[in-house]
Amino acid sequence: MTSQPRGPGTRAARGGEGRKKALDAVTQPIVCTATYAFDSTAEIRDHFEGRIQREEYGRYGNPTVRTAERKIAELDGAEDCVLFSSGMAAATTALLALLKSGQHIVMTSDCYRRTRQFVSTMLPRWGIEHTFVEPGDNKALEAAIRPGKTRLILAESPTNPYLRVADLPRLVAIRNRHPGVKILIDSTFATPVNQRPLEFGVDLVLHSATKYLGGHNDLLAGSLSGKASLISGLRDLRGILGGVLDPHAAYLLLRGVKTLDLRVRRQNETALRLASWLEVHPRVERVFYPGLPSHPDHEAAARQMSGFGGVVSFLVKGDLDAASRFIDATTLPIIAPSLGGVESLIEQPALMSFYELTTEERRAIGIFDNLVRLAVGIEDAGDLIADLGNAFAVSEIP
Amino acid sequence: MPVPVRIPTPLRRFTGDRAEVSVEAAEISSVLDRLFEEYPGLRSHLLNEDRTLRAFVNIYVNDEDIRFLDGLKTPVGDGDSVSIVPAIAGGAR
Numbered sequence: 004m005t006s007q008p009r010g011p012g013t014r015a016a017r018g019g020e021g022r023k024k025a026l027d028a029v030t031q032p033i034v035c036t037a038t039y040a041f042d043s044t045a046e047i048r049d050h051f052e053g054r055i056q057r058e059e060y061g062r063y064g065n066p067t068v069r070t071a072e073r074k075i076a077e078l079d080g081a082e083d084c085v086l087f088s089s090g091m092a093a094a095t096t097a098l099l100a101l102l103k104s105g106q107h108i109v110m111t112s113d114c115y116r117r118t119r120q121f122v123s124t125m126l127p128r129w130g131i132e133h134t135f136v137e138p139g140d141n142k143a144l145e146a147a148i149r150p151g152k153t154r155l156i157l158a159e160s161p162t163n164p165y166l167r168v169a170d171l172p173r174l175v176a177i178r179n180r181h182p183g184v185k186i187l188i189d190s191t192f193a194t195p196v197n198q199r200p201l202e203f204g205v206d207l208v209l210h211s212a213t214k215y216l217g218g219h220n221d222l223l224a225g226s227l228s229g230k231a232s233l234i235s236g237l238r239d240l241r242g243i244l245g246g247v248l249d250p251h252a253a254y255l256l257l258r259g260v261k262t263l264d265l266r267v268r269r270q271n272e273t274a275l276r277l278a279s280w281l282e283v284h285p286r287v288e289r290v291f292y293p294g295l296p297s298h299p300d301h302e303a304a305a306r307q308m309s310g311f312g313g314v315v316s317f318l319v320k321g322d323l324d325a326a327s328r329f330i331d332a333t334t335l336p337i338i339a340p341s342l343g344g345v346e347s348l349i350e351q352p353a354l355m356s357f358y359e360l361t362t363e364e365r366r367a368i369g370i371f372d373n374l375v376r377l378a379v380g381i382e383d384a385g386d387l388i389a390d391l392g393n394a395f396a397v398s399e400i401p
Numbered sequence: 402m403p404v405p406v407r408i409p410t411p412l413r414r415f416t417g418d419r420a421e422v423s424v425e426a427a428e429i430s431s432v433l434d435r436l437f438e439e440y441p442g443l444r445s446h447l448l449n450e451d452r453t454l455r456a457f458v459n460i461y462v463n464d465e466d467i468r469f470l471d472g473l474k475t476p477v478g479d480g481d482s483v484s485i486v487p488a489i490a491g492g493a494r
Binding site: 051052053100101103182183230232233235236239 | 454455464466467468470472488
């Protein structure tokens with residue numbers, strides 16, 4: 004695809020797919036096969052000599068998955084994309100590919116807990132060291148780089164749960180000063196509609212496709228996008244580690260991604276409206292949303308994102324129980340982990356993700372007991388505001 | 402500085418049976434260019450028409466796949482060694 008880049012709506016609906024598909028269908032078939040037949044031994048030789056392009060075995064590739072990969076590559080503005088069975092399969096495969104014993108990774112600390120756990124408890128088993136830095140502290144990030152040893156800078160943008168936005172041009176400038184370092188951005192919360200890190204010169208973009216790309220809370224998947232040769236290496240490692248995506252899930256992902264632009268634009272609008280409403284609500288202590296001028300990264304976000312996303316985090320006035328009572332009084336959002344789908348989801352990170360820690364231990368890592376994370380779906384904003392407003396009213400202690 | 406380049410068994414017939422050759426180059430694309438000047442038979446087995454690496458061929462600097470470094474622009478210097486390795490049959494594309 005070397006023609007003029009198309010808009011995100013077209014890329015979502017039509018990207019990665021030709022006009023003509025198998026059997027004159029308008030949609031891609033779900034190719035359920037564990038393995039692939041060769042017509043003859045000559046075809047095997049042609050395959051291994053690279054004279055023909057075809058599949059060989061289910062763990063190395065699948066046509067339905069490949070179509071979804073091409074669509075997401077086009078959305079990310081990438082040469083290629085490789086899909087995995089989950090965001091964590093994508094993340095761990097990338098880390099295992101890019102880091103070896105004696106090397107070092109720098110990552111920002113406001114991030115998905117499981118990624119943090121892999122870096123801090125698993126990678127050291129193989130002699131891979133790490134440094135965590137506060138998001139927004141680019142001086143500390145650059146100071147943490149160890150010449151010859153640091154191979155990767157990893158950051159979510161926006162982060163989970165405080166929606167900190169990484170200054171991508173600044174990170175790329177830092178990377179350019181240090182040969183051998185690559186940047187991996189987890190852009191799940193942004194989506195390719197709002198932010199395309201590769202356009203800034205980032206090396207790899209990760210999405211938990213479970214969230215916005217799939218968009219319907221009905222599949223798990225993960226994607227990595229970047230230059231063709233880098234993706235080729237990651238695809239090879241996927242073939243060894245085995246974190247492949249089932250073709251049924253790939254079809255659901257293909258189907259869901261088609262409406263990505265529509266859904267995300269709606270979610271952007273609703274989230275901004277909700278964030279603004281929450282910010283002046285008497286029962287709310289503070290709101291975290293990059294679209295609000297009060298957010299520490301509002302300017303960076305406005306420069307590099309075309310929308311601020313669908314997740315709004317806020318502190319309910321009171322303690323752990325006050326936030327829990329509020330959540331229990333809602334009726335429209337579903338109480339569940341995850342985000343990005345058409346149904347709004349609500350959760351209390353202290354309970355859902357940090358349950359085993361004490362209040363003090365949570366505060367020490369920046370998680371407040373009264374923090375609520377709302378992942379806005381595609382319900383009408385008025386209905387969500389009415390429901391949250393009612394929940395505040397009925398959960399107030401008389 | 403001369404850089405040692407390990408040649409896989411199936412390609413040694415193009416290097417006079419040598420398992421290892423030496424070239425003077427500062428990055429992988431120059432390593433390949435020097436290699437093809439000395440041993441022209443190697444070219445069509447390693448590169449496609451568009452100068453991308455052929456399927457099922459991987460190049461390592463020390464023990465790192467160049468796809469995870471800088472691809473054909475990966476620098477090589479004093480103390481580095483290059484290996485051309487056929488990918489394990491199955492799964493390289």
